[in-house]
Amino acid sequence: MTSTQNDWTLRMATTSYTVAVEPGGRWAELVAWGPHGVECGPSPLKNLGEIHFITEADAAPIEYAPRGQRPFTGADLELDGDSWFIFDGATESGGVLRLAFADEVAGIRAVLCYRPETAVDVLARWVEVTNSRDEPVRLTKIGSAGVCLPVSNPQLSFLHGEWAREFQLDHVSLPAGGFRIGSSYGVPGHNYAPWLSVDDTWGVSLAWSGSWEITAEVEPSGLTRLRAGMLGPVVVEPGETFTTPEVALAYSTDGLSRVWHAYDRLRSRPARKPVLYNSWEATGFEVSLPRQLELARIAADLGVELFVVDDGWFVGRHDDTGGLGDWYPESPDFGAFVEDVRAMGLEFGLWVEPECVSPKSQLYADHPDWVYRLPGREPTLIRNQMLLNLGLPEVHEFVVSTLDRLLTGYRISYLKWDMNRPATERSGELDDAHVRNYWRVLDHLRTKHPHVLVEGCAGGGGRTDLATTGKVDVVWPSDNTAPLDRLRIQHGFLHMHAPHLMSSWVTDAPGMFDARPRSLKFRFVLAMAGVLGIGADVRHWSRAERAEAAVLIRRYKDIREVVHSGEAHLLNDAIQYSAEDRVVVLAWNTGSLTGVPVVPGQSSRVKLKGLTAQSYVDEYDQVYSAAHLAHVGLPFDWSVTNDADVVVLRPTAP
Known part of the structure; x- marks a missing residue:
């Protein structure tokens, strides 16, 4: 981090971000953002023209502004009455730059916080708002950051969908006007992910597990302004300081996904991710312990390492109308059952x-007072259940004590944390307390x-924000496990998050949106793309299917380390994972066949990226030059019975 009197350059792994306070001290503005050294020269964001019919702040590449100071082209902070800031000093400590701005008339002080991640190309930003009034202040809009980009016709990439169709990657060109994604569900939701990229060069991802919004606006000055934050309102008591959620800003000249993957690995704890079996699709709510043991035995024979009992194990849970909240096993033999599973060499996991x-x-x-409800009205049921007010201290204590009791009473090594409904009857003021608890x-x-x-789940991919993924070990992207549906879901997910966070199952589920059947191998190779x-x-798999599954599980264990820690390149119907000693390619056939060998034709090809050795050899001793792999491509011969494959390449000796 370097600085002069009124500007600061924050250095990440290969990029830098320079911010300055404008000469009048009224706001901070972006000077440059890009590869190291990009700040050496005139700013590409500085306004050089005259200003008509708007304020000077409306045309500036401003970092954060209250309404009043920036009334026309979008403010980041709104409260009861307009506000104007003036610079109140800068401090640097613990790797964080803090730029303070104050409004003595409004009784507000806002500190803009910047933390460059020196190991990756991500800048974390947030704001600390202090109320110096002698009465509460209600913030109706409270962004975490704003950033202006030197782009006048941005290509926006975003992730949208619905339950069972999350993480659909889409793009929109924005020649003028605005674009908004967000959630008012009380969780990030299935409709949009809190992530956005511009020209696959600049990216933003919000670390907030509640309601949120991200906006992009092409401004009259010709800049594109991004803003991200939680949804308000927030009430700040006299003398209190409110800290907004962190927003991560990423920059890349070679595609953003690998920057986000590196950031996820930086935020994750080192942990081996076992191959799991989950009993839900086999048994549903009918959790008979003998039947569960039968499944566990077969799973152990296949090479599975973890057995997870899903919904239905606790008292009163015979369907989705009862049981939630009464977290005691229905069977008195549950403890012995857990030990029987572990005696098979399996770890044990539980759904909650x-x-x-x-x-x-x-x-x-x-x-009854622990649920969100309005006076005089019955609470809304979704999936025949209500939502506890986790913001209440007594509810927080109940949840903690319940989980402690289960985890100390039984030898459990895995929890699948689910949440199968959004928040209703929960005002915006209560969102913050619930999320933080x-x-x-x-x-x-x-x-x-x-x-x-801990596996994070919210009816599938309803809560996969940066804050959640930094506190859990894996997340469940979708309840849809059908192969071709899931392939598209996982493709979008991996633009936002790293493979080691993506739990993926092999099932027999038919497609909801693309019902074309795919082989058992296709389903396994698909699930190998993350945490298998x-x-x-x-029980219904044939002897041949079980034998094939056992071979594929062994195959996955051989490549697991590369999949989880290697650099991933998202290719067309393929993913390439690169480590120093190996390159692993997972590929799928999703289209028509070439007709070979019945008619003339050639192999299908997947062009690889980022190769560091001069040549590679596969497991059949076929040697490829890096030039061949990058410009001609790795060959695949697809057929009716061969619709997916795993290829491992090793660099040859120089």
Whole structure:
């Protein structure tokens, strides 16, 4: 981090971000953002023209502004009454630059915080807002950051969808006007992911597990302004300081996905991700312990390392109308069952939904005031359940004590944390307390039970923001496990997050949106792209299918380290994972066949990227030059029975 009197250059791994306070001290503005040294020269963002019919701040590449100071082209902070800032000093400590701005009339002080991640090309930003009034202040809009880009016709990439169709990668050109994505569900939601990229060069991702918004606006000055933050309102009491969620800003000259993957690895704890079997699709709510043991035996024979019992294991849970909140096993033999599973050489995992409660549960009978509801009205049911007000101290304590009891009473090494409904009857003011107590529970689990891996799930991919992924070990991208549907979901997910966070199962589920059947090998190779799991009813697999599955699981274990820690390149119907000693390519055939060998034709080809050796050899001793792999491509011969493959390449000796 370097600085002169009123500008600062923040240095990341290969990029830098220069911010300055304008001469009048009214705001901070971006000078340059790009590869190291890009700040040496005239700023590409500085306004050089006259200003008509707007304020000077509306035309500036401003970093953060209240309404009043920037009234026409978009402010980041809005409160009851307009506000104007003036620079109040800068400090640098602990790797964080803090630029303070104050409004003595409004009684507000805002500190813009910048933390460059020196190991990756990500800059984390947030704002600390202090109320110096003698009465509460209500912030109706509170962004985490704004940033202006020297682009006048941006190509925006974003992830959208719905339940069972999350993470659909899409693009839009924005020649003028604005673009907004967000969620008012109380969680990030299935409709949009809190992530956006511009020209696959600049990116933003929000670390917030509640309601949010990200906007892009082509401004009259010709700049494109991005803004990200939680949805308000937020009430700040006298003398209190409110800290906004962090927003991560990324820059890349060679595609953003690998920057986000590196950032995820930086934020994740080192942990081996076992091959799991989950019993949900085999048994549903009918959790018979003998049947579960039968599944566990087959799973162990296949080479599975972890057995997870999903929904239906606790009292009153015979369908989705009861049981939530009463977290006690229905069978008195549950403890012995856990030990029987572990005796097979399997770790044991359990599904929970700690934030929700069923109307017929004992918990709701004892504490009807613990759910979100409006006076005089019955609470809204979604999936026949209600949402606990986790922001209440007593509810937070209940959730913590419940999880502690389960994790100390049984030898559990994996929790699947689910949340199958959005928030209703929850005002914006309550969103913050719920989210931060959710984080506190996850932090408690990691501190008190460090051996337990946690999978984050919210009806599929409803909560996969940066804050959640930094506090759990894997996330569940979607409840849709059908092969071709899932391939598109995972393609979008991997633009935002790294493979070691992506839980993926092999199942027999038919497609909801693309119902073309695919082979067992296709389904396995697809699930190998992240953290491999099996969710099919393996009792119905033939002897040949079980034998094939065992071989593919061994294959996955051989490449797991490269998949989880290698550099991933997202190719057309393929993913390339590169490590020093190996390059692993997973490829799928999703289109028509070439007709070979019945008619003339050639192999299908996948062109690889980022190769560092001069040549490579595959497991059949076929040698390829790096030039051949990059410009001609790795060959695949697809057929009716061969619709996916795994290729491992090793660099040859120089």
